[in-house]
Amino acid sequence: MSQINRRDILFRALALGAVSSLPACNYEDPNNPDLADKFLHAMSAWNDRIQQALFNPRTLAPSFTADEITRPPRFNAYYDISQVTVVDPATYRLQLGGQIQDKTPWTLAGLNALPQEQQITRLICVEGWRVIGQWGGVPLGSFLRRVGADTTCRYVSFRCADGYYSSIDMASALHPQTILALSFLGAPLTPPFGAPVRLRIPTKLGFKNPKSLVQLGVTNVYPGGYWEDQGYNWFSGS
């Protein structure tokens, strides 16, 4: 960078508080990180460790009453509601991968036949807003044990019908409020809200609740995620 550029940027930063023009904090190209990006990645990894230490498997996310439920529910994705992927429930299969003994794919009927839990919890978006909703489904911990998953592994990964993907730590996966949700507001999930099966994890931010799951894996290899690979903090616990 030339001297003039340096001075110009410094002047703008001081005069206008326009720190956004500094070559920092931009995450412009995840494959070609500059020094500031490396610093932010290192701090994000540090924040992952802090959050893992802070996570108490017995601390429950707050529950709410039926009249506190947000109506109408708020759709949110990285695309418009008109572009939602619709999965045919009749042919649906949840594929299992990684460190799992019984990798037989699950049908929707098979998942519906398992013991279910209901919750009225708060979903907090990384943007700051929050909604309260009612979800029902299969506790992920009991599902993982049923299929013989190695729960000493570090990660549970998810792939979605729309190409979205994410992953969570095993401790959070085994939390009692983490469920493979099959219903929302007392009825089967609809496509905008993750039909036929989504992850519902009230101890993490909204983007860690992937919808329309088609594959679930257990692994020790860091799986990343759609937003996580672009710079969102991986753990993103609440």
Next chain:
Amino acid sequence: MQKPLPHGRVIHPWPLRLTHWVNAVVIVIMIGSGWQIYDASPLFGFTFPPLVTVGGWLGAAIACHLACMWFLVANGLVYFIWSLASGHFRKFFPIRPAEVWRDLRAALGFRLEHELGVYNAVQRLLYIGVLVAGVVVVLSGLSIWKPVQLWFICDALGGYSVARYVHFFAMTAIAGFIAIHLLLVLMVPKVLPPMITGGRIEP
């Protein structure tokens, strides 16, 4: 009024200068990235223009905010511990309403003489105010970051949704302090060099 410091004493000891300038850099990044985060889901009917925000997009702004918060808090702890140990906080007291009123009228009439090394009553009130705002901004920030794991802080502040407003207003108080602080430095520029060099009260 407190007596002036003995002649030849340093006005701002190095721990104060160090924490001041670290804080100056970090608070600008925290407020700028906070404004970018605010813009993703505004609490009020306005957003902050990109010119004054840090990060460029939500993901980078959050990364900046959650990285720099550690430096803000660590630096703040060093400041508080040093201030308690060194007796620095004694310079903030006493605050008497009559003196605040007298100094405020004098300041607004541009008649308030600045005595290097001594805080006038308005300064004392503002400094204590911004320190309280600093504590509130950290506690409300923790409530927004960890409303489940740190539920006891979040509940004490009225819950997640209230904590967002508390965080915003604490930021507003700090931003207001910075505006007044910079204005006063422009009006009384002789106070700037001692914050860099330490300064000495000349015999």
